[in-house]
Amino acid sequence: MTTEPSSPRTAARAVDLTKIYGKDDTQVVALGGVTVEFAAGRFTAIMGPSGSGKSTLMHCMAALDSSTSGEVYIGDTELSGLNDKELTKLRRDKIGFVFQAFNLIPTLTARENITLPLDIAGRSIDKDWFDNVIATVGLADRLSHKPNQLSGGQQQRVACARALVSKPEIIFADEPTGNLDSRSGTEVLSFLRRSVREFDQTIVMVTHDPSAAAYSDRVLFLADGQIVDEMTDPTAEKVLERMKGFDSVGQQA
Amino acid sequence: MIRATLKSLAARKLRLAMSAFAIVLGVAFVAGSYVFTDTIDRTFDDIFGGLSSDVVVRPDLPGETDLFTGFATGTTTTIPAGLVDDVSALPGVERADGEIEDQSFFVLDTDGDVMTTQGAPGIAVNWHDGPNAEGDPVLQLVDGELPAGPGQVALDDRTFENSGYQIGDEVQFVSTGDEPRVSAELVGVVQFGESGSLAGASLSVFETRYAQELFLGGDDAFNRISVTASEGSSAEQVRDEISAILPGDFEALTGADVDEETASAIEEGLGFFNTFLLVFAAIALFVGVFLILNTFSILVAQRSQEMALYRALGAGRRQVTRSVLLEAFVVGVVGSTLGLLLGLGVAQLLKTVFGAFGLELAGGLVLQPRTVVISYVVGIVVTMIAAYVPARRASKVPPIAAMRDDIVSTESSRRVHLYVGGALTLAGAAAMAVGLFADVSDAALLVGAGIFAVFIGVALLAPVLAVPVLRVVAGWYPKAFGTVGRLARENALRNPRRTAATASALMIGMALVTAISIVGASANATVDKALDDGVRAQFVVSNAVGQPFSPAIAEQVSQVDGVDDVVSVRMSGGLVDGDQTFLQAFDPVAYSQAADLEMVEGTDELGPGQFLIGEDQAESKGLSVGDTVRLQLPGSDGEIELAGIYAQTPLLGGGVVVSQQTLEDGAVPPLDSMLYVIASDGADLAAVHEGLNTATADLPTVTVQDQDEYKQQSRDQVNQLLFLVYALLGLAVLIAVLGIVNTLALSVMERTREVGLLRAVGLSRRQLRRTIRLESIAIAVLGAVLGVALGLLFGVSLQRAIADDGLDQLAIPGGQLIVFVVLAAVIGVLAAVWPARRAAKLDVLRAITTE
């Protein structure tokens, strides 16, 4: 795989990214030299068995965790050279993140949660863009509610809206539908899909669910800290088929 | 379940430490108070135990002994030498030694300064070698020789060491006799008892004849007889034997009784201090209870998911409650143990401080089993009670809560708080009102209980009161600080109960400080007004160590150029209709030239056998001019007649005024307590002041003050007391501050994930620290505002209640109160330092993935 950016611009990339936890006896190689590119305006899904390093990859890419070696670029910025202040600023301005759970500040309303990154940065809110995002999320009538007055799906959609509203270069979502029933999950996924299609947003999402992966443009398969395969224009069936193959490979190994 | 609890405790040492912390402080003060009190008691028991001889003969004084010795005037009634011989001739008596004792004979050191500690007596005695009840000598010569004749003296070893004199030097004294200044050659050094400690007093020893000359006008008489029983007779037998031959105005007591009396009088004197310490310990513990309650509430809230998980796994409610209580027990035991140790430290500190002020407490600290038991009972019981409420709440956590994050306190429990809090506040206020304004016997207890109830009531109401206050205190945050401000405001408001509980510790401290400062300001205002309106005399002569002085001084002062008149005021105790009463003696006609005295009824021509009284007292006692009361003095017992009633003045306090002749007839020594000096018209005041200083120059115990200096001195006395109180209350505030730190840190830990999330979406460390700081300021100011409001209430009602007893000016130190609130904000900033730093250090990823 070459690192030369191809026709669509690269929003983020990793070169030979290694993450090792612990030392000596208890050493775990969570990522064993991953080189990967995420093209701008594309929806990428990451799949793989539990413990394969998906979350670790997301955290390292999103400047939440440092890598052991290798390079991570957000746009053209290389992360390893940045100090805490610069990392904070980078997260605030260039990256959106959606966690599996606990995405919202309980004391703030949905609206305040959505505009939180902008408020923190002291940036003014682009009214049109905000309305646009809200309309897409479909939460216009719930904006003044506190998180505990919202359903799980609604909460995750608020979290997605928050990630979108600051127009980051890239959004990372770690199992955003992991806690949701299939209907709520569908709400969130179609919202992510639409934001890629309509707003040209770049999204990287970890999921265990083949039908969730089917919303993406491209699926990367991770196993034992390595990218072992990828698939473009996935469907649920194709992904499921591919995963079964994995499981047997994983068991043999 | 038990194993799980203990494991979870051990796993969170910091949490354990923080919740134990409140208990440690509370217990430390209780233990410290007891240990210190016991140590004082032991010291005085040591000094006075076995001090007297088998039997003591002395003049029979009406009322309790310290009614007269309390004013250091004693009595002029003496025991003739013949009586000593009669007593020693009795068959059960082996020997009888006549003793002379004076309590106002002060040693001056080589710099001419008075040697005793403030308020401690300067004791002078005659030498004799009679043993105490245990057969040991009371005084032992340790250096030089015994004083053998006129002009010779021996000093106690402590005084000798500190004085700078050498044997053979001429020692200077100040006495209350006709010759105010005495000197004698130092011939020896004696040691008192075994330890030598005199608790700050000085001791000068003279040969008997010379002592009689110095103190008894040369009469061959004594103040007391020490009797040693002969072999085979018991002290009680000898006492009864002596009583049989004693004239009516003398009494015989066993030495043991006398020693007990002396020790308990002194302990009583220090008793206010012990009470003070224990009250303070109660306050500390009270504040501590809030912290413990608070801490456990948070801890339980933090673990509610864990609890819910237990419940989901089949644990019963009881088991959950028990697990919290078990945790509380462990924390209580650890906290009490540490608190007890810290308490010993506190007592040692107090002992050192006392020592530095000259009141040495010999020997080590006294740790009685009672102290240990109380410490543990208090520490553990308080903790268990404080933990019970959250434990019950914890047991109610429904298992599904394991799935959800936020557990909101139920509406109903809030309503219960409101009702109970309201009821307690009202009941407490009522109790205070009754105690303060009605005429009941247990007033202090009622007021104390009332204040306590109001505190608890308001603390319960605090979550409700907190919301509107916080909206004001933190309302402007979002405007001023943007998102950071909004987060801080919402954090302060999100759990009003916790915020209020944190603030209530500070509230209590602030309420007490405020109340005290109001009383203090009022006292100062009262003193000022009394002196402004009441004193016309240009100068006041008084004794710096609070002892009366020789009338010879008035004589000297009146000779000074430019002095028109000198009015002397004498003081004594006495029994009026059987009640111990403070008496003042002066010539009212002269007095009214020097200070405010206006007659409402009768005359101010006060003769012997007559008295004056203030308006209010006359009314409350139902006295009118011409009525008589019974007055008992050491040497007299008879009726005196009310000659006049004067308008209430703060200076006199409305008390009983008799003529100086009445006191002298009653065998009260003729000593002045204060002189008002009136300058002649047109006299140069500076020159008069100078002249007065010269006239009293060789009497360092006596000070001359002009009106301003006198006012300042009176104010200083009030302020000195206030500072002591402030210092201790300052500790209560300190506990409160540590409480805020504690709670804030815990609640930040509780919000770990939230903090992580905020950091993940771009909140910088600085912004995070500011958020926490702002929240802390809001909490602290909330506590201060509630505390100052309560303190105003307490302070004003306290002032109103004792307005009749002299504190009739109400002053509210507004500037000071504003300073308190500002200080609270500073406290908030300081309290946030550690929690904010901790939060800022949190690793973003770790925070997010924390369970």
Ligand SMILES: Nc1ncnc2c1ncn2[C@@H]1O[C@H](COP(=O)(O)OP(=O)(O)OP(=O)(O)O)[C@@H](O)[C@H]1O
């Ligand atoms: N803080 C850590 N310390 C040590 N090892 C860790 C740590 N975090 C993750 N690991 C290890 O790194 C490997 C990758 O973990 P990671 O969380 O990335 O897996 P994942 O693919 O997200 O799994 P899942 O699908 O279960 O979320 C695992 O073997 C895990 O045990």
Ligand SMILES: [Mg+2]
């Ligand atoms: Mg994962």
